[in-house]
Amino acid sequence: MQMRLMDYTKFRPKPAEEISEVFQRVNRIFILSCGKCFKKFEEEDEGQYAQLLETLGADRTKVVGHTQVDFLCNEFLSGKRISDLDLSRCDSIGVTSCGLGVQFVARLLERTPVYALADSVPHSPNYPAEVGYHGISLEEEKCAACGQCYLNLTGGICPITNCAKGLLNGPCGGATDGKCEVNSSVDCAWVRIHERLKKRGEQSASEYVQPRDYSRPSWKVTNGLSLQNQALRGGGFYGGFHPLENKEATADKRVERFPEPQVAVIFLSQHAGRRAKPVVEPGDKVKVGQKVGEADGFVSSSIHSSISGNVISVEERAYPAAQREELAVVIENDGKNELHPSIQPRDDFEALPKEALLDIIKESGIVGLGGAMFPTHVKFSPPRPVDTLLVNGCECEPYLNTDNRLMIEHPEEILAGISIVQKILGVDKVFVGVEENKPEAIAALSRFSDKYPSVELVSLKTKYPQGAERSLIKRILDRDVPPPPKGLPFDVGVMVSNVGTLFAIYQAVAKGIPLFQRVITVSGEGLTRPGNYLVKIGTPIKDIIQYCFDENVDGLLEKYDVKMGGAIMGIPQASLESSVIKGTTGLTVLKKHPVMASEERDCIKCGRCVEVCPMQLYPLFYGFYGKKGDLAKAVEHKVEECVECGCCEYMCASKIALLSFIRQEKAYARSASKG
Amino acid sequence: MLAVQVKAEAEILPLISSKRLFIFECLGCRDVHYPVEKAAEFMDSLKEEIVGKATLDYLCHREFVHEYVKAYAGEIERAQVILVFSCGVGAQVVSSLLEDRIVYTCCDTLYLNGFQGLTAKEFNCDQCGECYLNYTGGLCPVALCSKNLLNGPCGGSQAGKCEVDPDMPCVWQQIFDRLAKLGQLHTLERLGTPKNWNVSPASSAPEKRLP
Numbered sequence: 001m002q003m004r005l006m007d008y009t010k011f012r013p014k015p016a017e018e019i020s021e022v023f024q025r026v027n028r029i030f031i032l033s034c035g036k037c038f039k040k041f042e043e044e045d046e047g048q049y050a051q052l053l054e055t056l057g058a059d060r061t062k063v064v065g066h067t068q069v070d071f072l073c074n075e076f077l078s079g080k081r082i083s084d085l086d087l088s089r090c091d092s093i094g095v096t097s098c099g100l101g102v103q104f105v106a107r108l109l110e111r112t113p114v115y116a117l118a119d120s121v122p123h124s125p126n127y128p129a130e131v132g133y134h135g136i137s138l139e140e141e142k143c144a145a146c147g148q149c150y151l152n153l154t155g156g157i158c159p160i161t162n163c164a165k166g167l168l169n170g171p172c173g174g175a176t177d178g179k180c181e182v183n184s185s186v187d188c189a190w191v192r193i194h195e196r197l198k199k200r201g202e203q204s205a206s207e208y209v210q211p212r213d214y215s216r217p218s219w220k221v222t223n224g225l226s227l228q229n230q231a232l233r234g235g236g237f238y239g240g241f242h243p244l245e246n247k248e249a250t251a252d253k254r255v256e257r258f259p260e261p262q263v264a265v266i267f268l269s270q271h272a273g274r275r276a277k278p279v280v281e282p283g284d285k286v287k288v289g290q291k292v293g294e295a296d297g298f299v300s301s302s303i304h305s306s307i308s309g310n311v312i313s314v315e316e317r318a319y320p321a322a323q324r325e326e327l328a329v330v331i332e333n334d335g336k337n338e339l340h341p342s343i344q345p346r347d348d349f350e351a352l353p354k355e356a357l358l359d360i361i362k363e364s365g366i367v368g369l370g371g372a373m374f375p376t377h378v379k380f381s382p383p384r385p386v387d388t389l390l391v392n393g394c395e396c397e398p399y400l401n402t403d404n405r406l407m408i409e410h411p412e413e414i415l416a417g418i419s420i421v422q423k424i425l426g427v428d429k430v431f432v433g434v435e436e437n438k439p440e441a442i443a444a445l446s447r448f449s450d451k452y453p454s455v456e457l458v459s460l461k462t463k464y465p466q467g468a469e470r471s472l473i474k475r476i477l478d479r480d481v482p483p484p485p486k487g488l489p490f491d492v493g494v495m496v497s498n499v500g501t502l503f504a505i506y507q508a509v510a511k512g513i514p515l516f517q518r519v520i521t522v523s524g525e526g527l528t529r530p531g532n533y534l535v536k537i538g539t540p541i542k543d544i545i546q547y548c549f550d551e552n553v554d555g556l557l558e559k560y561d562v563k564m565g566g567a568i569m570g571i572p573q574a575s576l577e578s579s580v581i582k583g584t585t586g587l588t589v590l591k592k593h594p595v596m597a598s599e600e601r602d603c604i605k606c607g608r609c610v611e612v613c614p615m616q617l618y619p620l621f622y623g624f625y626g627k628k629g630d631l632a633k634a635v636e637h638k639v640e641e642c643v644e645c646g647c648c649e650y651m652c653a654s655k656i657a658l659l660s661f662i663r664q665e666k667a668y669a670r671s672a673s674k675g
Numbered sequence: 676m677l678a679v680q681v682k683a684e685a686e687i688l689p690l691i692s693s694k695r696l697f698i699f700e701c702l703g704c705r706d707v708h709y710p711v712e713k714a715a716e717f718m719d720s721l722k723e724e725i726v727g728k729a730t731l732d733y734l735c736h737r738e739f740v741h742e743y744v745k746a747y748a749g750e751i752e753r754a755q756v757i758l759v760f761s762c763g764v765g766a767q768v769v770s771s772l773l774e775d776r777i778v779y780t781c782c783d784t785l786y787l788n789g790f791q792g793l794t795a796k797e798f799n800c801d802q803c804g805e806c807y808l809n810y811t812g813g814l815c816p817v818a819l820c821s822k823n824l825l826n827g828p829c830g831g832s833q834a835g836k837c838e839v840d841p842d843m844p845c846v847w848q849q850i851f852d853r854l855a856k857l858g859q860l861h862t863l864e865r866l867g868t869p870k871n872w873n874v875s876p877a878s879s880a881p882e883k884r885l886p
Contacts, residue, residue, distance in 0.1 A: 010791050010802065022809055037792070073792035099800030099808060099815055100792045106813020106853075107798070113857055114813045116806040120791075123802065131802050133790050135677055135735030135764035136703060141771070143677060143763030145784045151763060152690060152779045156770020158763060199775045216821070217786050219843035225678060226788045226795035229707060233794065241706050594746035595731065595739045607793045653703065653733050 005138040005604065008038035010098035011118040013048070016055050022094065022115045023059040030090040031063055031117070032082070032105060034097035035070030038138065041603035041624050048096050052117065064089050070618060071607040072101035076238055077616055079108055087112070124161050132161040136606050136653040148213065155196035162189035168209045236475035239614035240463045241651060243398050243568060245437060249530045250401045250523045255409060257534045258547070260333055264307050264538030265317050265579040266292060267328045271367040272374045273299030278329060284311045287340040289514050292329045295362065301375045302365040306516035306536035309334040320541065320564045320578035321373075321571055328579075331538070344512045354424050357509060364508035365515045365582075369500035370467070371565055373583040376501060380424050382490040389421060390476060390489075390496045391432040393441065394460065394467035397566025399523040400586045403499045405532045406519055407434065407441035410503055413510075415445070415452050417502030420509050422454070425495055430455045431476050432499075435462045464568065465645040469496040471614050483615065483641040500585075515582060522548045524567075524589030526560060535580050542576035544587060556589075563588045568646045597649055597657040599627065609648035609658065615641050619648035619658050626661030634665040635672065642666065677762035677790070678708035679782040681717055690756070690779055696724045697747070697754035699769055701734035701761035707795070708785070714760050717781065726753050734765030740772055751776070805871060810862050812853035817870075819846035825867050 011034075013019070023029070033048045045068065053060050067085060069078050072095070082105065087093070092113040095102045098120040106114040124132030124142060132142030142161045150168060151158060160166050164182035171190030174181035178191045197203070232242070269275040276293030280286060286305040293303030312330045319326035346352070352360075362377035370392060391414075395403040407414060418430055434442050436459045445457055458476055465471055469489055470481045479492040489496050500518065507513045516537050522544055523530040529548040545562065546553045553576065556562070563570025564578075567588050609619040621637040642662050649658040698718060705711060718725065727750025729743045744751060751757065757778045759766045766780035789796030799818040807825060808815060821839035822829055828847035831838035835848045854860050 010800075014806065071793055073789070073796070074794070075796075098791060098802070099806060099818070100789060100796065100798070102806070102808045103798045103800070103813055103815060104796075106808065110853070110856065113859060114808075116808040119804050119806045120800050120802040122804050131791075133677060133762075133764070133784075135762055136733055137735035137737075137764070137768075139735060139737050139764065139768055141735070141764050141767035143767070143784050145677060145763070145786045145790065147783050147785050149682070149763055149766070149780055149783045151766050151770065152686075156767055156778050156780075158767060196770070196774060200777050201775075202777065219837075219840045222786055222788050223797060223843075225708060225785065226797055229678075229787070229795035233706060244702070244705075244711075593731070594742040611793055653736070655732075655739070 004140075005040045005602070006134070006140060007040075008123055008134050008138060009036045009121065010038065010123075011036075011096070011120050013051065013055065013096065013118050014116070019052075019055055019117055020059060022117065023056065023062055026092045026094075026113070026115070027062060028064045028090045029062055029092050029094045029115075030085070030087055031066040031094045031096065032072065032101075033066070033068050033095075034072035034101045035068050035605075037071065037073075037605055037607060038134070039605055040138065041605050041620065044621070044624075052096065071610055072097045073104060074607065074610055075104055076234075077610065078104065080616075082108060130160050130166065136608065138604050146212070147217065150209065153207070153209065154193045155200055155202065157189060157193045157196055159189050159193065162192070168212060233611070235461050235463055236466070237463075237471045237614060238616055239612050239647060240465055240471065241612050241647060242462065243464050243650070245462070246398045246523070246567070247401055247404070247437070249527075250399075250521050250532055251404060253401070253405075253531045255405050255519050255532045255534050258536070258539065258544065260307060260335070260337065261536060261539040261543060262333055263312070263540070264305070264331045264333065264536060265328045265540065266303060266305065266331065266538040267317070267319060267326050267579075267581055268293040268303055269319075269326050270303060270373060270537070270582040271301040272372065273297070273301070273378075275327065276300060276303045278314050278327070280311045280314070280329060282311050282313050285309070286311060286331060287338045289343045289516055290340040291514075292331075295365075295375075299375060299378050301367050302363060302514075303329070304365055304514040304516045305329070305331055305340075306538050307331055307333045308336050308338040318575060318578045320573060320581060321583060323574060342512070343514075346510060346512060349420075349509045352509070354426075357420055357424050360509050361505060363514070364504075366501065366504050366508055367515070367582050368498060369504060369518060369582060369585070370498035371569070371583050371585050373581075376497075376505070380421065380495070382425075382495065384490050385493070386425055386490050386495045387427060387429065387493040388477065388495070389418070389425060389427045389430045390469070390472055390494055391418060391430060391499060391502060392467055392469065392472055392496055393432055393434040393438070393499045394472065395438070396435060396462065396464045396467045397568060397570075397585070399588045400521045400566045401523075401532055402519050402521050402585050404438045404441050405521075406499055406503050407438070408444045411444040412448055413506045414499050414502050415448050415455060416510065417504075417506035418452070418455055420505055421495075421497060421502065427495070428454055431458050432456070433458050433460050433466070433472050433476055435460050435466060437462045465614055465647060468614060468643060468645050470643065472496060483638070484643060485640050518580075518582065518584065520544075520580065520584050521586035522589075523586065524560075525591045527589055537580055537582060539580045540576075541573065541578050541580065541587065544580070545576055545589065559592060561590045561592055563590065568650055569644070595655055597652070597655050597660075599657045599660060601654045601656050603656060604654055606653045608651045608653055612647040612651045614645060614647065615643055617641060619662070622662045622665055623652075623656045623658050626665060631665050631668040632672075634661075635669045639665040640669045677704055677764065678785040678787045679704075679710075679760075679762050680785060681710055681713045681760070682781050682783055684717065684720075687779065687781055691721075691724070691758065694724060694755040695726050695753060696721060697726055697751050697757050698728040699734060699740075699743070699757065699759045699761065699765070700728065700730045701732065701759075701765045702730060703733035703735070704762065708787070714781070718760075726750050734759070734761040735768055737768050737772065740768055744772055803870075807867070810865060810867065811850045812857060812859065812862075814846055814850045814853060816846055816850065825870055827863065
């Protein structure tokens with residue numbers, strides 16, 4: 001469908017004589033120009049500054065500096081950028097933007113005169129009666145936000161923004177050949193309304209409209225709405241948003257043990273770092289909890305069998321966390337469920353020294369279960385001491401209840417896990433962050449607050465991506481972790497661990513059970529048996545999905561997307577042939593939408609991606625330069641600092657596949673830095 | 676960015692009584708202001724009549740709506756009325772794509788400061804086309820004075836509050852304070868020319884300005 005994109009840039013330069021009047025009042029002026037809004041993104045620099053210099057003529061010598069600030073009305077980011085500027089040499093600031101940008105800069109720099117070098121532009125053929133707003137698109141339709149919508153009477157054509165006289169009870173009678181008498185280049189709105197109603201088979205002008213209430217909405221109401229909105233968006237950390245949580249379907253479901261798999265496909269790479277070395281061969285008999293892969297080097301992790309049976313093969317299989325094949329140990333279940341003799345509870349675990357605890361964690365193959373799968377024994381050996389442990393029980397991903405259920409059903413084990421980690425790290429202070437949409441989990445944990453006085457439970461206002469460790473550290477401790485790829489939480493003295501990992505640590509240390517099973521949530525659309533299941537690592541994804549669906553799931557991927565993880569950060573599965581790994585937080589099944597994110601669409605500079613990026617980046621550049629193939633430019637715009645939380649793509653008003661561009665650009669940055 | 680509220684049921688129900696309905700719901704600006712629960716409640720009360728529902732982000736995008744109209748063609752065909760939950764832009768886009776179908780909106784669109792930008796704000800720009808901020812210390816009398824006065828206060832404000840709306844600060848008081856701080860009170864001596872309310876919008880006729 002060919003689109004006609006309107007240019008809704010909200011400002012144009014002031015006439016030369018007005019600008020020259022401003023320049024008579026100043027001696028040394030610094031120019032801030034706004035990277036224009038709401039226009040098809042074609043150039044990063046739209047030449048406003050060059051145009052201004054041309055207009056200035058001899059006055060240009062008074063300009064002491066210039067910066068383009070994209071989306072000047074984003075107060076948080078623009079405020080930071082402006083406060084980083086050296087404005088000591090200027091006596092005033094000139095701003096090229098709409099009235100919002102000028103007013104914002106004037107408020108920010110209270111002691112410096114701020115001048116507008118542009119006029120805002122009314123985008124309504126019916127100005128001054130109404131200003132027309134265009135939503136988050138570049139379509140022709142506009143809305144006056146009058147608060148008393150007339151569209152149900154006028155065939156879906158707004159007489160307020162389209163009739164030059166704003167008439168509500170029919171045409172003025174002055175139209176000629178269907179054109180407006182005020183502006184003959186515009187169609188008469190009432191002729192269009194009449195035609196539309198005829199097409200719809202509705203009676204034209206069937207009833208009189210009561211006189212319109214033209215009073216301005218009360219300042220208290222509009223300002224209250226604005227403040228409410230700011231509080232909602234700004235809560236705790238910059239960026240993020242509030243997705244529909246969709247957690248109800250499984251929030252109250254107890255964790256059930258999932259049936260034993262007939263065949264388990266256990267990948268040897270279920271962690272960040274080097275793949276584990278296989279220590280079994282086809283034909284070997286293995287028992288539950290027996291080691292089948294040995295950690296290969298420091299940043300690696302051991303792998304254990306989740307069932308008892310015979311090793312059929314060690315071969316490459318479809319890997320769920322990326323579009324590739326990975327080496328896996330394939331084991332056929334003998335149905336006996338025999339435990340390996342190494343699994344023995346340790347009654348004396350509280351007396352074990354730090355080194356022994358770390359060794360157990362390493363031997364048990366524990367990795368970060370929030371999804372990152374970083375080997376825990378490596379993470380807990382930070383190069384610098386930390387002073388605080390943050391326990392992540394946010395689970396801000398829609399649909400998932402894995403951590404929620406663990407907190408409800410095993411609060412004491414999680415707290416005991418915390419004590420073990422406290423001992424390893426030598427930290428006194430522990431915060432457990434839980435989003436307030438999990439009241440049961442909060443209640444369960446707080447039952448033991450007397451027994452664990454150093455652990456403070458923090459109830460957090462729900463917001464995505466609160467569970468991202470940087471957001472959580474900012475929210476709870478107000479500390480800023482330096483940007484990736486180099487900055488890590490221990491740089492600010494913090495260690496973050498997920499509740500699932502802590503539960504696994506307790507299981508390993510106290511019960512001697514290595515990591516061969518985990519809780520996952522299976523939820524989404526169209527499922528007949530959504531739930532929370534304790535599954536063996538290596539259980540085929542297809543078995544799980546089939547268990548939760550009534551109909552045969554062979555053709556499922558034609559109608560549904562299956563993601564490993566939640567709806568936002570989950571990894572889409574190209575087939576159901578893969579199996580559960582340690583980082584599988586859940587399986588989310590979603591109906592395919594008629595409109596999917598695409599690399600082809602054009603950015604319209606709505607700025608929403610900038611508003612939601614918790615890393616305070618400008619993701620629109622990643623789409624723009626990614627499409628152009630100019631990956632180096634994306635690196636200039638700090639693509640390496642992206643944490644791939646997916647907020648930008650989720651919010652993108654043009655449904656641009658930003659994450660796919662970002663991943664390409666980050667790969668390019670990594671290869672470039674290696675030389 | 677637009678904020679909406681659900682219309683009173685009494686306004687909608689007579690239009691749709693015992694008709695088969697198809698619903699378009701826009702969640703694109705949910706983080707700005709969209710009463711998800713109120714809308715769901717209303718839709719739930721209509722569930723007997725609903726033959727289909729499409730939920731999408733950004734109903735204001737013609738291309739997206741076009742794809743959904745294709746994907747839900749059967750259900751839309753069976754419906755007698757298409758109901759839209761979105762701002763006025765979304766409702767107009769749906770109407771223009773389904774020209775011969777009855778399309779009704781269930782929402783009123785609300786005014787929110789900072790509309791034309793990215794987020795809600797405590798200040799505003801009325802897009803008047805003739806920026807006065809250079810004479811008013813960067814505070815806008817067009818958007819923030821109840822009487823739109825451009826040459827100074829009306830004299831009715833009390834303790835810095837507007838006489839029309841006592842919750843609202845008098846912007847002329849704020850302008851005076853700001854200019855005093857900047858040592859620029861002399862700019863107030865300039866007598867402005869009458870405002871040209873005829874400044875034409877960007878999208879139509881040629882630009883008209885004061886000579």
